[in-house]
Amino acid sequence: MAETDGTAPAMIGVIGGSGLYALEGLEEARWQAVETPWGAPSDEILTGRLGGVPVAFLPRHGRGHRLPPSDIPYRANIDALKRLGVTDILSVSACGSFREEMAPGDFVLADQFIDRTVARAKSFFGPGLVAHVSLAEPVCGRLRAALGAAAAPLELRVHPGGTYLAMEGPQFSTLAESRMYRESWGCDVIGMTNMPEAKLAREAELCYATVAMVTDYDSWHPDHGEVDIQAILATMHANVAKARALLAAVIPAMGAARAPCCHGCDRALEFALITAPEARDPALLARLDAVAGRVLGRGPGA
Numbered sequence: 001m002a003e004t005d006g007t008a009p010a011m012i013g014v015i016g017g018s019g020l021y022a023l024e025g026l027e028e029a030r031w032q033a034v035e036t037p038w039g040a041p042s043d044e045i046l047t048g049r050l051g052g053v054p055v056a057f058l059p060r061h062g063r064g065h066r067l068p069p070s071d072i073p074y075r076a077n078i079d080a081l082k083r084l085g086v087t088d089i090l091s092v093s094a095c096g097s098f099r100e101e102m103a104p105g106d107f108v109l110a111d112q113f114i115d116r117t118v119a120r121a122k123s124f125f126g127p128g129l130v131a132h133v134s135l136a137e138p139v140c141g142r143l144r145a146a147l148g149a150a151a152a153p154l155e156l157r158v159h160p161g162g163t164y165l166a167m168e169g170p171q172f173s174t175l176a177e178s179r180m181y182r183e184s185w186g187c188d189v190i191g192m193t194n195m196p197e198a199k200l201a202r203e204a205e206l207c208y209a210t211v212a213m214v215t216d217y218d219s220w221h222p223d224h225g226e227v228d229i230q231a232i233l234a235t236m237h238a239n240v241a242k243a244r245a246l247l248a249a250v251i252p253a254m255g256a257a258r259a260p261c262c263h264g265c266d267r268a269l270e271f272a273l274i275t276a277p278e279a280r281d282p283a284l285l286a287r288l289d290a291v292a293g294r295v296l297g298r299g300p301g302a
Ligand SMILES: CSC[C@H]1O[C@H](OP(=O)(O)O)[C@H](O)[C@@H]1O
Pocket: 016, 017, 018, 019, 060, 061, 069, 092, 093, 094, 095, 169, 191, 192, 193, 194, 232
């Protein structure tokens, strides 16, 4: 519901990656199952409040890390968060680094992605309703700035931007791939999950930003050898404590009300639907009740 000052109620969605399977310190915390037309999300969703701000937390791989990157139900996850009323998504992820200065333990607020994933559903739309959203700026600048500001007083090494390469996995990259991503493609970090997550968040008109926490130098670094999952896990556990501190700072600072996104994330579908109304598939329209309800005039988003 719109407030008289032009703001609307906000809810922060947090998608926790490797090592982050719950959010502590939420008031009125409860895990709840959410059904979606795209199947079940990765797990139940933990809702509550942090500093008075409504929060919905979803562990991307499920509690106990049951799901590999290719089997994460990305569409159900984004739909479920939107259905609960989420307006902004903070994604938290482990990543490898292609830059000497982006060292293990550092946080990278990625602002670009290269999508090399090949085995995932990447859109809510399709035959019966075609949509083309803009993705030139896949990360919400307002959300990324909020993360940067909240991180400043904390003892964190934060890089304000970077290009995240999303690979299919689950194997790590070969040395030739690692060198190509770093030297020819100019990528800064690598992970397996932020695509199609960011694309789907944009289609669902949700602001999205990611905190990519460096755990390793992938395999290009002459002094660090191959990616070693044992070393990754050790760094990951140290990173997670820092991620919790960042979330505890940024969420209350973002507040419980939101002006329209200055970058237009919350209006991404405004001119994106190109299928003629009479040619639209009623079954697909029904599945889009939450994701595209605002522009379709139906469901929780209308
Ligand atoms: C545990 S190392 C590989 C694994 O970690 C990252 O997951 P997430 O982005 O959910 O933190 C990476 O993308 C891989 O899935």
